[in-house]
Amino acid sequence: MILGFLPVDSFNVIVLAAVFVLVATGLHFTFGMLNVVNLVHGELILIGAYTTLQVQRTTGNVLLGMALAPLAAGIVGVAMERGVLRFLYDRPLDSLLATFGLSVIIRQVVQFVFSPNPQIVRSPIGGSFLLGGFNIPWWRLIIVLVTSVLLVGVIQFLQRSRFGLHARATVANPLLAETMGINSGAMRAGLFALGSAIAGLAGAMLAPISTLNPQFGLLFLVNSFLVVIIGGKGSLRGLVVAGIVLGGTLAALQFVMSTVMAQILILAIAIIGVRVRPLLGLLREWRGRRPLGSAV
Amino acid sequence: MSVLSVSGLAKTFAGFKAVDNVDLELERGEMLGLIGANGAGKSTLLHLIYGRLRPDRGSIRFNGTDVTLLPVTNRARMGMGLVFQIISVFDGLTVEENLLLGALPKGPLPFPPPASEASVGGGVAAGDGEGQGSTAVDQGAIEKVIDLVDLRGVRARSAGKLGHGEKQRLEIGMVLLTGPTLLLLDEPTSGMTEPESRHTASLLQTLRSEGAIEAAIVVEHNIEFIRLVADRVTVMHRGSVLADGPIDQVQDDPAVQASFLGRLH
Numbered sequence: 001m002i003l004g005f006l007p008v009d010s011f012n013v014i015v016l017a018a019v020f021v022l023v024a025t026g027l028h029f030t031f032g033m034l035n036v037v038n039l040v041h042g043e044l045i046l047i048g049a050y051t052t053l054q055v056q057r058t059t060g061n062v063l064l065g066m067a068l069a070p071l072a073a074g075i076v077g078v079a080m081e082r083g084v085l086r087f088l089y090d091r092p093l094d095s096l097l098a099t100f101g102l103s104v105i106i107r108q109v110v111q112f113v114f115s116p117n118p119q120i121v122r123s124p125i126g127g128s129f130l131l132g133g134f135n136i137p138w139w140r141l142i143i144v145l146v147t148s149v150l151l152v153g154v155i156q157f158l159q160r161s162r163f164g165l166h167a168r169a170t171v172a173n174p175l176l177a178e179t180m181g182i183n184s185g186a187m188r189a190g191l192f193a194l195g196s197a198i199a200g201l202a203g204a205m206l207a208p209i210s211t212l213n214p215q216f217g218l219l220f221l222v223n224s225f226l227v228v229i230i231g232g233k234g235s236l237r238g239l240v241v242a243g244i245v246l247g248g249t250l251a252a253l254q255f256v257m258s259t260v261m262a263q264i265l266i267l268a269i270a271i272i273g274v275r276v277r278p279l280l281g282l283l284r285e286w287r288g289r290r291p292l293g294s295a296v
Numbered sequence: 297m298s299v300l301s302v303s304g305l306a307k308t309f310a311g312f313k314a315v316d317n318v319d320l321e322l323e324r325g326e327m328l329g330l331i332g333a334n335g336a337g338k339s340t341l342l343h344l345i346y347g348r349l350r351p352d353r354g355s356i357r358f359n360g361t362d363v364t365l366l367p368v369t370n371r372a373r374m375g376m377g378l379v380f381q382i383i384s385v386f387d388g389l390t391v392e393e394n395l396l397l398g399a400l401p402k403g404p405l406p407f408p409p410p411a412s413e414a415s416v417g418g419g420v421a422a423g424d425g426e427g428q429g430s431t432a433v434d435q436g437a438i439e440k441v442i443d444l445v446d447l448r449g450v451r452a453r454s455a456g457k458l459g460h461g462e463k464q465r466l467e468i469g470m471v472l473l474t475g476p477t478l479l480l481l482d483e484p485t486s487g488m489t490e491p492e493s494r495h496t497a498s499l500l501q502t503l504r505s506e507g508a509i510e511a512a513i514v515v516e517h518n519i520e521f522i523r524l525v526a527d528r529v530t531v532m533h534r535g536s537v538l539a540d541g542p543i544d545q546v547q548d549d550p551a552v553q554a555s556f557l558g559r560l561h
Contacts, residue, residue: 162401165396165400169386177397178372179377179474180398181373
């Protein structure tokens with residue numbers, strides 16, 4: 001279903017694993033940590049991609065567009081959180097409906113402004129190089145590198161920064177956090193903004209290897225949720241493993257079968273994964289403590 | 297100036313008057329026991345004081361500032377510390393990290409603080425805890441508190457692995473590090489054995505004699521515990537204050553005896 005247009009070679013196993021991790025990392029914050037069934041996640045990716053497109057058109061500078069994409073998605077994300085979603089943290093069904101509604105609105109606005117026609121975002125770094133007989137496009141290598149750096153940065157930020165500690169405390173026990181003087185509302189808004197910005201970055205990074213249209217974000221929504229849920233909702237390390245397994249498997253399966261069949265198999269793996277996951281959770285508990293708020 | 301001044305406070309749940317026109321004063325240095333039968337309104341009153349519930353009527357002044365409409369976070373930073381009925385620590389963190397959470401400066405407030413707030417602050421970790429510009433962690437305060445609550449030996453252990461009594465000491469330590477001028481304890485001995493309760497009482501006595509607690513309200517069913525830690529008791533009955541004064545005097549009050557059906561003896 002997603003990115004079946006990638007040429008099939010073994011480097012794509014790595015690239016697709018990175019893509020799965022990249023698109024799911026933003027959802028780790030909004031769904032994994034904040035527990036919002038965030039159906040607008042795909043449209044935050046979309047905002048990142050179209051911001052890049054618009055800046056490319058206006059200034060001719062794709063990299064500038066990619067730098068502004070997380071900002072645009074982050075601002076939209078925090079506006080949605082403060083304006084609507086913060087009232088719905090204890091109402092999962094309502095927040096699901098609200099994010100669904102917001103996703104439709106954003107898609108329609110994008111369609112109205114940019115037309116439903118396919119658009120192309122130029123790759124800021126074109127060309128490719130040969131490695132071990134494989135032709136490796138530079139931009140795909142950069143996606144893998146950016147995803148790796150992003151992950152290390154996010155884990156460090158959540159584990160070591162004061163914001164990370166306070167945010168994890170808020171997620172673990174909001175009332176206790178408040179009695180410690182932590183501004184839980186600000187922490188939630190910050191987490192939502194961060195998750196949205198990362199989704200925007202994902203959209204910007206992936207735009208050059210895809211054809212852009214208003215449905216672009218939907219492609220990533222299901223797989224993002226799969227990765228977060230199978231990874232053990234709230235666990236970044238689990239997310240990375242799930243992203244690598246699912247993305248890598250999808251790419252590998254594409255060697256031997258059609259993309260559609262591969263995606264069906266991935267869903268089957270996902271269902272089995274969800275059944276087995278409680279056992280993995282127990283294993284983790286047995287091995288030692290999980291970090292506060294299970295954030296990483 | 298009173299640390300806490302509650303006047304005409306009322307809260308109704310679906311027609312049930314949980315707290316009905318309650319007045320309460322607490323001076324600096326005072327430990328107040330809040331007692332009463334189940335459903336008398338003690339816990340609701342405590343929730344109103346620390347801000348989890350909004351009153352229908354009445355006002356709450358804390359160190360001279362009207363806090364009636366302020367959220368929990370603001371009251372916490374102004375120096376209101378809460379020890380929960382169900383022991384609440386962050387299980388996934390080590391003892392030291394939990395204490396760090398109490399001690400860390402917390403950034404901007406949900407609502408701008410009133411001007412008088414800046415001058416408030418006491419207890420062990422007074423000062424930096426509520427400073428908006430300050431970023432330093434008061435490591436000295438952490439070291440002092442870790443000794444006060446006797447957790448030095450387990451500082452690197454995960455809080456989830458502590459025993460019941462240790463967890464409560466940790467929770468008290470975390471609250472102390474927020475620099476409270478008023479400590480609110482919601483049934484601190486619930487679920488505890490008799491020796492554990494006595495240990496908690498002696499900890500509170502120690503904290504008080506060390507100057508770590510300036511004023512406190514203890515909601516409790518355990519009268520022996522109240523006798524050990526409180527100077528004064530307020531008895532609640534059906535949402536109102538039935539009696540107020542030293543425990544022996546209150547205990548002899550016929551109305552109180554009737555309310556408790558002899559439970560005070």
